Amino acid sequence: MRDRVKAVMAAVFGLRPSEIPDDLALGHSDCWDSVRHMSLVLALEDAFRVTFSVEEIVEMTTLPRILKTLDEKLAAA
């Protein structure tokens, strides 16, 4: 799961998956800003066939929180 999420992040941020640390967070690097966050959310929805709520979108601003949100969603599905 982590690798799949990193692959999506890499595509959105224009990086290699290996360049993404496990604790990456919005605002900690130039590539993940609020504008890219939107693209990231859309790309994750598309890749994992899920739909996030407004609250989830606003909350999922670190890689660990993205993984947690996705786990919950996919378990519920």
Place this chain on the structure above:
Amino acid sequence: MKYAELLRENAVLAETAGTPLSLAVLANITIAPIKEVLEFAFRSRGLNARVTIGRYDNVAQDSQRLADYDAVFVFFELAGLSDRLPFETHVLDSESIGKLIDKAKGELAFTFEALSHTGVVVFNLLCSLPFTLRSPRATALDYICQEVNAFVRANAPKSFKLIELEKIFAGCPVREAIDLRMFLAFRSLYSIAFLRAYAELVYPLVAVTAGRYKKALVLDCDGTLWKGVVGEDGVDGIVHFREVQSFIVQLAEAGVLVCLCSKNEVADVERALADPRAVLREEHLVMKVVNWRDKAANLREIASTLNLGLESFVFVDDSDFEIECVRCSLPAVSVFKASADYTEYLWSWQTIASLFYRESDTAEDRVRAQQYKVALVRRQQHARFADLDAYLRALDLSLRLSLNTVSAAPRLAQLTQKTNQFNLTTNRMSESQMISAMQSPDWLVVGVEVSDRFGSYGIVGLIMARQAGSDASIENFLLSCRVIGRNVELKAFDFAVDRLRARGVTRIVATYRATPRNGQVSDLYERLGFGLVREEGASKHYQMDIDAYRPSSIDYIRVEHA
């Protein structure tokens, strides 16, 4: 294609060759995700582009900053007019709605002025549809849109391309097009699905200014123009696809070169076209290649006869075999398979027709097919004269040269967009840029109209020079492929030099910029007597003292000045 995949592909395609077109998007909402979607629409078609997103809700301010981009897209959205819109309309009384509209008009007037000379401006008309879908009568939102749109239609520069977003909502339903979560969180309105449909719709508007559009349509007959096999069923046994044929006739009348390429007996095809039930007739066609050879070879022959590159061609056939044959051997040609399901096939014609998009139909477009037919006769005559000079003499060539003539601007701009072979700089220009040049005292714009004993070719050449003090530089020098090889460029250049001299120019500088298509004019400036100053990548820079120029000695071309 998934969005992440699009992002990856887009990043890879960014490395492909070609100076990217510079595109800017101005918006009063958040529109950031459009960047890669729009870039991908261009890059995936071999046309590099780089998109810059203006600052949030800075449409008027950024219009000035980004006015010299190749194309500017404006998302001036209803939902961005006020923080209260589109949901809290109950707090807006008629007075505050009036103020809102006035403020929008003020911003737009400023934006229109700032972008009036931009190459291409795509402006989306305001659209209330996503928020009034279930309202059978007009709401305050509809009123605001109507008022602002009326202002846009009355005041936007004529060259602006106005887009009705309803066309996108018709194919991408509102609930899929609008992402309310993103609107509530970031004031971003549109989904990726919407943005992709938008990019598809607007692509031709920009691509055409980069010379990317189709010029010739090559059609199979049985199963493509009619149901049945004319060679077996006879004319009475076939059913004409009248709706499809109507699409083709409209394209032919707009100047698209329509050709047939069919494995049949010529007499059978001719009988089918003469059938009173047919819409498409002999007169709409430029060429018929009816034989039993392979279609790729026939297409190559058509391209060389019409003197067009294969990338200008669209091929339609109902046979998988022929489609694959052309797709494999001639990848530059766009191919369409005629579906056996007629309604499906009829839908596909909307897409096929869109590939031939042009800024406007000029008089030359409308008579082009006729001119090409005359050219074929001319070429047969040509074969009778061994000596080229004798042939040119017998042609009775005459030129009509115009100077800074605004009425010729649409045609001249179109020439810059579509001419690839005899084109020294490949400097594409829009109508508005052409008109600005003509109205400026620094520019000399010479339009070249050619005719001979067989008829007129219309306006087929252009020389543009920009003067700075006693120097003039040739910014555009081109000739349509239909009149290459008649030495008319020499006479036209004589005229341009004369005019520059009269304006006090003492030195002319010029550049040949190599492209994959314009090798035939790589030494034109040498032949005209210019000296090579330096070579820089694909460009050769020249100069010449005007007194050293020797006019051509040609006496068989008459020259008139309009």
